[in-house]
Amino acid sequence: MNVDEFVKVFGERFPEAEVRVSENKMPHPKRRVWVEVEREKFHDAMKFIRELDPKAQFSIIIGRDAGETLEAKYHMELFWEEGESISLIIGTSVPKEDPRLPTVTDVFPSALPYERENQEFLGFVFEGIPDPRRLFLPDDFPEGIYPLRLDETGIKPEMVKNAGHPYKIRKEGAK
Amino acid sequence: MKVPPTLSTVLGNLFKKPATNPFPVSEPVPVPEGFRGKLVYDVDKCVGCRLCVMVCPAGVIEYVPEVRKVTFWLGRCVFCQQCVDVCPVNALRMSDEFLLATTDKYDDNLRWLKEDEVEELKRKLEEQKKAKEAAKKAAEKKE
Ligand code: SF4
Numbered sequence: 047m048n049v050d051e052f053v054k055v056f057g058e059r060f061p062e063a064e065v066r067v068s069e070n071k072m073p074h075p076k077r078r079v080w081v082e083v084e085r086e087k088f089h090d091a092m093k094f095i096r097e098l099d100p101k102a103q104f105s106i107i108i109g110r111d112a113g114e115t116l117e118a119k120y121h122m123e124l125f126w127e128e129g130e131s132i133s134l135i136i137g138t139s140v141p142k143e144d145p146r147l148p149t150v151t152d153v154f155p156s157a158l159p160y161e162r163e164n165q166e167f168l169g170f171v172f173e174g175i176p177d178p179r180r181l182f183l184p185d186d187f188p189e190g191i192y193p194l195r196l197d198e199t200g201i202k203p204e205m206v207k208n209a210g211h212p213y214k215i216r217k218e219g220a221k
Numbered sequence: 222m223k224v225p226p227t228l229s230t231v232l233g234n235l236f237k238k239p240a241t242n243p244f245p246v247s248e249p250v251p252v253p254e255g256f257r258g259k260l261v262y263d264v265d266k267c268v269g270c271r272l273c274v275m276v277c278p279a280g281v282i283e284y285v286p287e288v289r290k291v292t293f294w295l296g297r298c299v300f301c302q303q304c305v306d307v308c309p310v311n312a313l314r315m316s317d318e319f320l321l322a323t324t325d326k327y328d329d330n331l332r333w334l335k336e337d338e339v340e341e342l343k344r345k346l347e348e349q350k351k352a353k354e355a356a357k358k359a360a361e362k363k364e
């Protein structure tokens with residue numbers, strides 16, 4: 047399957063999804079498929095991709111604080127056994143007041159660490175996640191603070207430490 | 222007993238000279254050309270453009286507005302040479318010096334433009350200003 051075939055097949059199954067193809071220029075010309083699906087259809091979409099290519103390679107989930115919403119983009123490589131693979135970035139977004147997303151660990155088990163990471167750093171809630179523990183943040187890190195959030199639930203200024211420059215320390219005194 | 226396959230290599234190596242450099246008895250291994258050692262700052266050349274402050278990834282450099290120069294604390298330097306590359310007047314360069322161990326993180330050897338030097342520069346600038354004003358007054362009197 048190539049990029050155009052994938053766009054066609056996926057568009058037929060999920061007509062309301064937003065699909066676009068970007069093109070990288072030299073030195074590594076590559077076409078990338080970008081898909082935006084609403085939260086309700088997201089799990090179905092992931093299942094559909096897995097059925098299209100059972101060997102799809104799940105790479106990572108990139109989460110982002112987009113102001114009113116939280117965005118999650120799932121990167122994967124499809125049909126990599128057939129020579130040139132399809133690079134797919136499938137994303138969805140959720141409102142901040144209701145940051146629930148279905149887990150995709152039942153479809154792609156390797157999504158688990160990325161879901162845990164996005165939960166602790168951005169405050170997503172992955173429904174049905176088999177292991178919701180924190181992954182990177184220390185156990186004594188305060189609850190309800192999400193370090194990658196850009197709003198008031200992000201890191202507080204008083205949590206930021208700077209070891210200081212000797213010129214400033216001597217001028218303003220150690221803090 | 223089976224003879225280990227490495228035996229001949231081990232025995233052969235026993236009769237070779239050690240391939241080590243017994244520093245500090247000997248000189249250290251010479252540095253290659255373009256080696257990035259301790260940063261060297263030329264205060265007189267510096268025009269205070271602050272470009273180096275902007276590119277430094279490690280917070281080594283602080284701007285001193287009173288004298289329009291910069292001050293360095295190399296305890297944080299990661300030897301990336303970005304400040305050297307960006308400086309428009311070549312006031313910065315990387316030297317060959319790499320033996321920088323110290324017991325004090327604020328060691329003088331790790332600083333450029335320390336507080337007392339800043340004070341002295343300030344005094345000099347002050348004097349220059351006075352001299353200029355005096356010259357101006359003298360010129361006005363003549364007219
Ligand atoms: S070499 Fe790099 S880290 Fe060191 S002062 Fe220059 S910019 Fe900063």
Ligand code: SF4
Pocket residue numbers: 266267268269270271272273274290291307308309310311312313
């Ligand atoms: S880039 Fe060069 S001239 Fe500009 S402030 Fe730094 S050292 Fe001075």
